Amino acid sequence: xxxxxxxxxxxxxxxxxxxxxxxxxxxxxxxxxxxxxxxxxxxxxxxxxxxxxxxxxxxxxxxxxxxxxxxxxxxxxxxxxxxxxxxxxxxxxxxxxxxxxxxxxxxxxxxxxxxxxxxxxxxxxxxxxxxxxxxxxxxxxxxxxxxxxxxxxxxxxxxxxxxxxxxxxxxxxxxxxxxxxxxxxxxxxxxxxxxxxxxxxxxxxxxxxxxxxxxxxxxxxxxxxxxxxxxxxxxxxxxxxxxxxxxxxxxxxxxxx
Amino acid sequence: xxxxxxxxxxxxxxxxxxxxxxxxxxxxxxxxxxxxxxxxxxxxxxxxxxxxxxxxxxxxxxxxxxxxxxxxxxxxxxxxxxxxxxxxxxxxxxxxxxxxxxxxxxxxxxxxxxxxxxxxxxxxxxxxxxxxxxxxxxxxxxxxxxxxxxxxxxxxxxxxxxxxxxxxxxxxxxxxxxxxxxxxxxxxxxxxxxxxxxxxxxxxxxxxxxxxxxxxxxxxxxxxxxxxxx
Numbered sequence: 001x002x003x004x005x006x007x008x009x010x011x012x013x014x015x016x017x018x019x020x021x022x023x024x025x026x027x028x029x030x031x032x033x034x035x036x037x038x039x040x041x042x043x044x045x046x047x048x049x050x051x052x053x054x055x056x057x058x059x060x061x062x063x064x065x066x067x068x069x070x071x072x073x074x075x076x077x078x079x080x081x082x083x084x085x086x087x088x089x090x091x092x093x094x095x096x097x098x099x100x101x102x103x104x105x106x107x108x109x110x111x112x113x114x115x116x117x118x119x120x121x122x123x124x125x126x127x128x129x130x131x132x133x134x135x136x137x138x139x140x141x142x143x144x145x146x147x148x149x150x151x152x153x154x155x156x157x158x159x160x161x162x163x164x165x166x167x168x169x170x171x172x173x174x175x176x177x178x179x180x181x182x183x184x185x186x187x188x189x190x191x192x193x194x195x196x197x198x199x200x201x202x203x204x205x206x207x208x209x210x211x212x213x214x215x216x217x218x219x220x221x222x223x224x225x226x227x228x229x230x231x232x233x234x235x236x237x238x239x240x241x242x243x244x245x246x247x248x249x250x251x252x253x254x255x256x257x
Numbered sequence: 258x259x260x261x262x263x264x265x266x267x268x269x270x271x272x273x274x275x276x277x278x279x280x281x282x283x284x285x286x287x288x289x290x291x292x293x294x295x296x297x298x299x300x301x302x303x304x305x306x307x308x309x310x311x312x313x314x315x316x317x318x319x320x321x322x323x324x325x326x327x328x329x330x331x332x333x334x335x336x337x338x339x340x341x342x343x344x345x346x347x348x349x350x351x352x353x354x355x356x357x358x359x360x361x362x363x364x365x366x367x368x369x370x371x372x373x374x375x376x377x378x379x380x381x382x383x384x385x386x387x388x389x390x391x392x393x394x395x396x397x398x399x400x401x402x403x404x405x406x407x408x409x410x411x412x413x414x415x416x417x418x419x420x421x422x423x424x425x426x427x428x429x430x431x432x433x434x435x436x437x438x439x440x441x442x443x444x445x446x447x448x449x450x451x452x453x454x455x456x457x458x459x460x461x462x463x464x465x466x467x468x469x470x471x472x473x474x475x476x477x478x479x480x481x482x483x484x485x486x487x
Contacts, residue, residue, distance in 0.1 A: 028337070028338075030334075141346070141347045141350065142347075144339065144347055145347045145348070148331050148333060148339075148344075148347075148375075149328045149331055149332075151304070151307070151309065151326065151328050151402075152326065152328050152331075152387075154307065154309050155307055155324070155325070155326035155391075155400075156348060156394075198338075199336065199338055202338050203338060203340060203373075203374045203377075204338060204339065204340045204343055204374075205338055205339045205340070205343045206343070207338070208338035208339075
């Protein structure tokens with residue numbers, strides 16, 4: 001295998017692990033669509049990066065961060081439902097992004113392009129992924145408890161708002177990382193489908209997180225592999241592999257009953 | 258021994274006053290029931306007691322008191338990927354199996370429940386489990402927010418029996434919110450009637466008089482009267 005391809009595989013695997021782990025909690029929180037929509041908010045940040053010639057990853061991360069903090073603050077200030085706020089942020093940023101992103105770049109941003117990954121970018125992606133994975137593993141118990149009941153978590157001294165804030169920052173980083181691979185439109189799939197598939201098969205939290213990660217890795221490897229063979233863009237294939245896995249787990253769920 | 262004193266407690270959410278001038282005391286080993294219509298501020302009072310929301314006035318707990326809390330319900334899916342054992346571990350990952358078995362024993366659940374999914378077991382079992390979870394840390398006080406709201410009549414009775422048993426065994430103090438006047442009459446030592454204001458505070462016999470209930474709930478609850486002339 002060429003060094004370039006190997007580098008691609010390894011990076012995709014790490015990014016996929018962090019996205020799947022993050023997604024486990026998106027699914028636990030029953031926020032699949034909210035998470036998906038929120039990931040599109042990266043668009044205007046990427047546009048700024050392209051217009052002013054800085055790394056679009058930083059733009060994406062900044063835009064996501066502004067959006068998640070904005071949503072977080074408005075949620076507590078206004079008591080508006082989360083999906084309403086996210087819906088507004090999402091469509092507004094989509095509109096801004098489409099206006100400002102130069103047309104030749106639009107397709108790549110919408111659907112990703114991992115072939116263009118440099119060694120430096122690969123290393124940064126892997127390091128950030130490892131940090132994210134560690135962060136999620138550290139907070140996962142508190143996070144689960146606060147998703148079951150905020151008051152219950154509070155009663156044993158967990159500061160749920162701060163925890164939610166940390167979780168949103170992890171969300172922003174993981175999504176900004178994944179966007180390079182599958183693009184803005186398909187990023188939600190990377191986060192949501194592997195854990196949704198895992199949930200069809202398991203009963204325990206441990207197995208749920210483990211299986212999400214395994215499905216994420218399988219989707220990453222098979223997506224890139226298929227793209228090499230068929231000379232098709234890897235992003236959509238990445239997502240399609242996930243969808244195929246989901247269908248199998250759904251059959252498992254049916255037959256189990 | 259007094260373990261809680263609430264004095265001139267006021268809570269506002271936004272500009273709306275939810276609780277006004279609430280006063281009561283709780284002594285060790287008592288079962289105090291908080292009753293009142295929906296929206297009376299019962300859960301808000303709990304949140305203030307747990308120090309989760311800002312308030313004015315005084316809430317004085319005995320120093321270094323351990324408080325356990327049992328929520329009204331967990332809003333979870335039937336296929337939530339979390340086993341009962343893992344649910345215990347969320348509280349403390351180093352908790353020993355012996356300790357878990359002990360807790361299960363108190364709440365009269367079998368060890369086989371540990372490998373089941375938290376969403377899979379019955380509502381009644383889950384409410385018991387929440388009680389077991391909250392007593393892991395050996396709290397001196399337990400706060401129950403309508404622990405039986407979703408449980409059928411038989412389940413309710415058995416949960417209250419269990420609470421009463423725990424209270425006797427450990428001299429635990431219990432503060433509970435309930436709608437069920439029969440249960441309150443049977444198990445509590447003191448009743449706090451709440452409707453934004455503290456309408457009454459005292460023994461259940463005294464407080465559950467029909468006129469008081471009328472004040473609290475309006476007319477329709479008066480028919481409960483006959484249940485209380487034991």
